[in-house]
Amino acid sequence: MAALVEKAMSGERQALNRRLSHGGFDRAFRWASLASALIVLLVLAGIIASMIVGGWPAFREAGLFGFVTGSTWDINNDVYGAWPAIAGTLATALIALVIGVPISLGIAIFLTQLAPRWLKGPVASAVELLAAVPSIIYGMWGLFVFAPLVAAYLQTPLNRVVEGIPIVGTVLYSRVPSGTGIMTAGIILAIMIIPFVASITRDMLDQIPSVLRESAYGIGCTTWEVVRHVLVPQAGVSIIGAIMLGLGRALGETMAVTFVVGNANRLTALFDPGSTIASRIANEFNEALGLQLHALIALGCILFLVTFSVLIVARLLIARVKVH
């Protein structure tokens, strides 16, 4: 017994000695981890600073308001207005949400409420694989497979119907039924945000205590009523957060959109070629000089402001739920 205590004591002494000699490493380790954490903050600060500094000449040239609302993008005369790109970004993201959100929610409800156990795993992994596919692949699929289908089965018949009708005709008529355009880009974006929105929504629905669901079923509710009166009120806020995460992705997505949006410097109609902020930057950046370069970075600055505000709200909504 005494020997044991003696041994333990000596071990403690040794550990104490080692701790003292390792104090330097311990402190260095702590500082290294703190420094790495600060790098994360530094990157964000760097992005903000570089966007503002890089875009400043373009903002100064046209004025902040003038740059945002200007509708000409004329490289030869150095006149740059961001509005067509901003409107294109908002339009494609909106289409993506309108199409993608119901599908994502449907998949999430299927996975959590309806799917038999043997189907759950495979379908969930398939949806997650969809998220891992690089965006350039969606672009190629969109341009070479999907766009011809849009041209043949959507634009051409639609053109025949809406031609000459005021307003509806202006919005839906496509002058060049090539398949590329705002609408096609929106549909591709919808496909790309589905895995994100669906998997986050699924996690949120899974977190709801099953007692709540079971008691609703117990009083004779149908699945629809359980979804409508139990799941949606319980997970509503975080589902909105998930949707906004999807929106953030749709706003900033570059390569897939660049392939299918048509890259026209104007926004005329839903099915006509247009451009988004990201596609404009990707398309022109490598040949840009002087003020055009600054105008493109200024576009990036606007994209930064929009996507980061959306993402901040999304994270706040999701985090607020997790606390409870």
Add this chain to the structure above:
Amino acid sequence: MTSTLQASSTSTAPATVPWGRVRPGRRLADRLLKGACIAVTALGVFVLGWILAMLVVRGVSALSPRIVTAATPGPGSEGGGLANAMAGSLILTLLGILVATPIGVMAGTYLAEYGKRSRLAEVVRFINDILLSAPSILIGLFVYTVMVMPMGQYSGWAGAVALAIIATPVIVRTTEDMLRLVPNGLREAGAALGAPPSKVITTITWRAARSGMMTGILLATARIAGETAPLLFTALNNQFWFSGDLMGGVANLPVTIYQFALSPYANWQELAWAGALIITTAILLLSVVARFVIKKDIAR
């Protein structure tokens, strides 16, 4: 689980067992919801299958041995392969992960072991979550303004840095999540033996969370391997073999696929499809392996 089963068995009950006093409207709404959910899930799986099938069909027919032996062809010249682009992509991705791993692991360690609920840690955690879903094109623009513009030329270094910035948040997040799963008893046991925090972290918590952290690094690799937009402004591309010099443009697969797919040359388009198949296969394999690693860990 049981409740779902019961509910679905009521809804699919045979005609002899009537719905009782369920109003037809309620029944209709329920059937519509179920039908719609099944339909959209089938649609999602169908689209995935369609995209992969197209990749395989058009990619496999473009595959040939010279893809891995020959460099990318010039405009209008026949044949050629993707070997230089694949080598360049491998180098850029590896460099990016080599930079991102220590920073990501250390930052994640700070959040889980030191910062915890402090204000600084909360801010870093929030910013990291935002960067996790930030558009990659903005990262490309950022690296362009801080590295390419001052150096006066596109460079592989800038490409690697851009990829590292995209990979870091993924590693930070998974590292922190995995470290937090380690039971506190292990840390306390280490501390009770007199080990300083750094010793506890490096020899106990990191070791316990090893495979989860590995998964994070693999997922980060999968994430940056297919990134195109940030490379467009940083590493750009070229047609030549990697010369050991990371200054100047470096050939890489994603930008090559982008440029070749939109080109008018038939052999370039063929190569783009082959490249798309190769890169997608590599990324899907990486994500599957990553998931396998984490599954094994949980089972243990």
